[in-house]
Amino acid sequence: MTNSAFPGLDAYLDSESGPVERALERAIVTLEQCEAPIEPEVLSAIRHGVMSGGKRLRPILFASAYQACGAEAKEASYDLAASLEMIHAYSLMHDDLPCMDDAALRRGRATTHRVHGEDVTIRAGAALIPAAALQALDASGRLGCEQARCLTIVRTLMAAAGAGGMVGGQWVDLLGEGLALGTEDLDALHRMKTGALLTASLEMAALAADADSDTRDALRTYGQAIGLAFQIADDVLDATASAETLGKNPSDAVLDKSTYVALYGLEEALRRARYQVDIAVSALKAAGIESPALVALGRHVVERRK
Ligand code: GRG
Numbered sequence: 001m002t003n004s005a006f007p008g009l010d011a012y013l014d015s016e017s018g019p020v021e022r023a024l025e026r027a028i029v030t031l032e033q034c035e036a037p038i039e040p041e042v043l044s045a046i047r048h049g050v051m052s053g054g055k056r057l058r059p060i061l062f063a064s065a066y067q068a069c070g071a072e073a074k075e076a077s078y079d080l081a082a083s084l085e086m087i088h089a090y091s092l093m094h095d096d097l098p099c100m101d102d103a104a105l106r107r108g109r110a111t112t113h114r115v116h117g118e119d120v121t122i123r124a125g126a127a128l129i130p131a132a133a134l135q136a137l138d139a140s141g142r143l144g145c146e147q148a149r150c151l152t153i154v155r156t157l158m159a160a161a162g163a164g165g166m167v168g169g170q171w172v173d174l175l176g177e178g179l180a181l182g183t184e185d186l187d188a189l190h191r192m193k194t195g196a197l198l199t200a201s202l203e204m205a206a207l208a209a210d211a212d213s214d215t216r217d218a219l220r221t222y223g224q225a226i227g228l229a230f231q232i233a234d235d236v237l238d239a240t241a242s243a244e245t246l247g248k249n250p251s252d253a254v255l256d257k258s259t260y261v262a263l264y265g266l267e268e269a270l271r272r273a274r275y276q277v278d279i280a281v282s283a284l285k286a287a288g289i290e291s292p293a294l295v296a297l298g299r300h301v302v303e304r305r306k
Pocket of ligand 1: 053054055056057088090091092094095100107166167168170171193194231234306
């Protein structure tokens with residue numbers, strides 16, 4: 001498996017974010033043209049929550065893994081990638097609600113509920129979940145996946161988003177506020193809350209590209225390791241970066257959350273994050289996956305500034 005000349009991470013992110021943004025725009029137009037019309041204010045809230053910048057890490061990981069498996073990027077592959085971002089966007093919209101993290105700022109602007117209201121934001125976020133499942137099913141079919149594989153792809157996305165993944169992790173996170181969680185509990189929480197969807201990005205790509213089981217296993221290992229690295233880096237950024245840089249208000253201390261920084265201190269937390277990236281990169285290498293993009297994205301997960 002090879003990857004053609006890598007242009008460097010910044011140029012690569014620029015080149016991949018265009019097709020991702022266009023796929024998200026198509027997804028929103030699909031919702032706007034839905035047979036049973038969605039209320040205009042709900043559509044505006046969906047647009048606010050989805051088309052609001054963001055690093056687009058999950059769909060870009062998907063696109064990179066898909067191409068690392070030897071498949072050719074096309075409109076439908078970005079539509080499948082976008083289904084991950086739709087789940088991610090809904091989770092941020094709901095995470096910011098007063099009953100959860102009660103945040104005013106996200107991606108450098110007012111959170112969706114501060115602009116559109118809580119009731120509308122709840123409906124907008126909820127509408128994105130089945131929309132993402134339908135989008136994943138449709139895009140997998142357009143990529144030529146047979147029915148069983150289409151269903152496995154959708155199952156992978158929904159399982160990662162669900163009670164055994166992101167929703168479950170969020171629940172444990174909310175219950176854990178004010179408690180001092182140890183390493184094992186914190187790892188378990190974040191493998192669900194953050195890691196599950198990041199890992200699904202890689203697994204869905206392997207499935208869509210019909211990769212062999214060694215490649216799939218390696219991409220899953222890569223996803224799990226960078227998922228943990230991502231969260232450690234997130235804790236470091238929350239403790240060290242400004243709201244202006246992050247586009248959101250640092251909140252771990254305010255919400256009395258357990259963090260890797262509290263457990264290990266900044267330096268050791270970063271060392272552990274980098275170690276996870278090494279695990280991720282080694283898994284690629286051992287499986288013969290030659291992808292400068294995935295290697296660079298893995299390192300970026302820890303070295304990013306926001
Ligand atoms: C009902 C319990 C319950 C849950 C509903 C709200 C929710 C589902 C889940 C929240 C999951 C969550 C907030 C995970 C955080 C993941 C995370 C670190 C987000 C930040 O991701 P980035 O940095 O953000 O990729 P951008 O803005 O770049 O996309």
